Amino acid sequence: MASTLDSPAGSPRRVPHHSEASPGNGVRRRPAPEFNPFGAEVPSRSAHVIKQRRGVYQVVKSSQVDDAPVFDVPSVDEFYRDMKFMTALSSPGPVTTYAYKRMQVLEERFNLHEMLNADREQVGASVLACFLKCYSSVAQR
Secondary structure (H helix, E strand, O other): OEEEEEOOOOOEEEEEOOOOOOHHHOOOOOOOOOOOOOOOOOOOOOOOEEEEEOOEEEEEOOOOOOOOEOOOOOOHHHHHHHHHHHHHHHOOHHHHHHHHHHHHHHHHHHHHHHHHOHHHHHHHHHHHHHHHHHHHHHHHO
């Protein structure tokens, strides 16, 4: 089955159907790129060094002590302060109650979806089971 499209010159050209698209039908395919993980060059050594400052590992551009870090990383004190703030924010009763009730609503919605689409799920599971059974019998040959 092929469809025709009008070309700019007015003469129809044949466009192959997806079932006809194979290398023998004149359809050009891009060759698969060759991949050799061991063929790549290893980059040369950089001037970056990992240093520990105030309890945090940071990347600096050279081994000198006074170099500025490449990335601005918060200190351990800032991390624990932020973590304590987030814990205090999520600990109050109304927040946990809301989160729990929201999870209950989502679970009920999922159960309703399962109940309404159980027949579709069973058909899909039986088709999959049939495919796996046929595939295993072919693979054993």
